[in-house]
Amino acid sequence: MEHELRIWLRLCIFFGIYIKPGNKVQIYTTTINSQRPSRGFVNKNRSVRLLQCLYISCITFMVCGFCVWGLYGSSSLPRLLLTWIISMLLFCLQIVTNLLILMEAVWKREEHVRFLSLLEEIEVSLKLRLRCDVQRSELVGNLYRLQAYLGMLSLVGLILFMITTIWLNYVGYFWNGLWSILTIRIRIIQLLLYLRTLQHYLECLCEKLRQIVAYHLLPERQLLDIDYGRLGSMAYLLAVKEIYAQIYKAFQLLNYFAGWSLFCIVICFILDISSNTYWTLVSLDGYFIRKNYYIAGPLAIIPRIVIMFWLCNYCNNCKELAHTIAYLVNKLKIISSSKSLQHPRIFLYHFSAQLELQRIEVTANNFFLLDMRLLLTICSVAASNLVILMQF
Secondary structure, three states, X not given: OOOOOHHHHHHHHHOOOOOOOOOOOOOEEEXXXXXXXXXXXXXXXXXXXXXXXXXXXXXXXXXXXXXXXXXXXXXXXXXXXXXXXXXXHHHHHHHHHHHHHHHHHHHOHHHHHXXXXXXXXXXXXXXXXXXXXXXXXXXXXXXXXXXXHHHHXXXXXXXXXHHHHHHOOOOOOOOOOHHHHHHXXXXXXXXXXXXXXXXXXXXXXXXXXXXXXXXXXXXXOOOOOOOHHHXXXXXXXXXXXXXXXXXXXXXXXXXXXXXXXXXXXXXXXXXXXXXXXXXXXXXHOOOOOOOOOOOOHHHHHHHHXXXXXXXXXXXXXXXXXXXXXXXXXXXXXXXXXXXXXXXXXXXXXXXXXHHHHOOOOOEOOOOOEOXXXXXXXXXXXXXXXXXXXXOO
């Protein structure tokens, strides 16, 4: 999967979001007693790692420089106190989010690399152990379309927002925070690509479980292109159980290496949507400093709402697919009890307990659960913020 995402990962490398692992091909010099890595290979990996750390350090200093420059130049901004506080708070939050993304890229690099390799292992297991058609070409096409849709939405929205803010003669902290805005947008699209891939693998696993349930419920309705002898075997059920454990491990790694950045991105989007909605309403009310801002406001609000909807939708779909898997396993457990099959019944009880303990969820470092209900929470928080802001 890393190969299919190579274009986006290269863009992530440029922004310091992803650190490319060292060369996987190790050259060994054979001696009589032992085998050791060649000195040139070790030195090359160390040099690459050092260059990557230097590049991340340069980006960090650049982001900190933008922060100091923006805060130092804030004296020239319009001095309505509430507007100034909101702008400064949003700008500082974007800088902090960018720095957290850079720290995750360095400190949780191994987990990120392990996650990408685990995606490959899940696909291979589905193909070899379950004889599942993972429809790789369809998945790759969906990923490319997702990259194109979100990339064009973000790019067009940013360009139009820049043009309108320059035309309206109000830029504020925008240029100082542009790098952080781009980094946040690329990071969230990267996570959306990962979630879409995991959703596809869960759909494949659900389809195989449905075939197993159909085989036990209606054995007379068998299709010629399905090996029902394998579907009814314990080895097949064991493969399903182990592949689910791999997918659960992938979600754990995703929550671990992207938890803090995901938390800050969601908070940043909530504040961004609330503040831009407030400035749009103030502009419609005739506030002279934010005059005609209702033209630029929706260009900043709509892309963030669309991205948040996509994020919550993918997370919710993955959670619902996990619930479907649990439902199908419980159905198999009932079928095995009615047929007095001792060994499959014991195994399915263990599998059902595993599903209860290993629930597939996407959490922002355990602060909140990402699903469709989060959208309602965001709307309520944004509405509350607007009610408070409009009082001043």
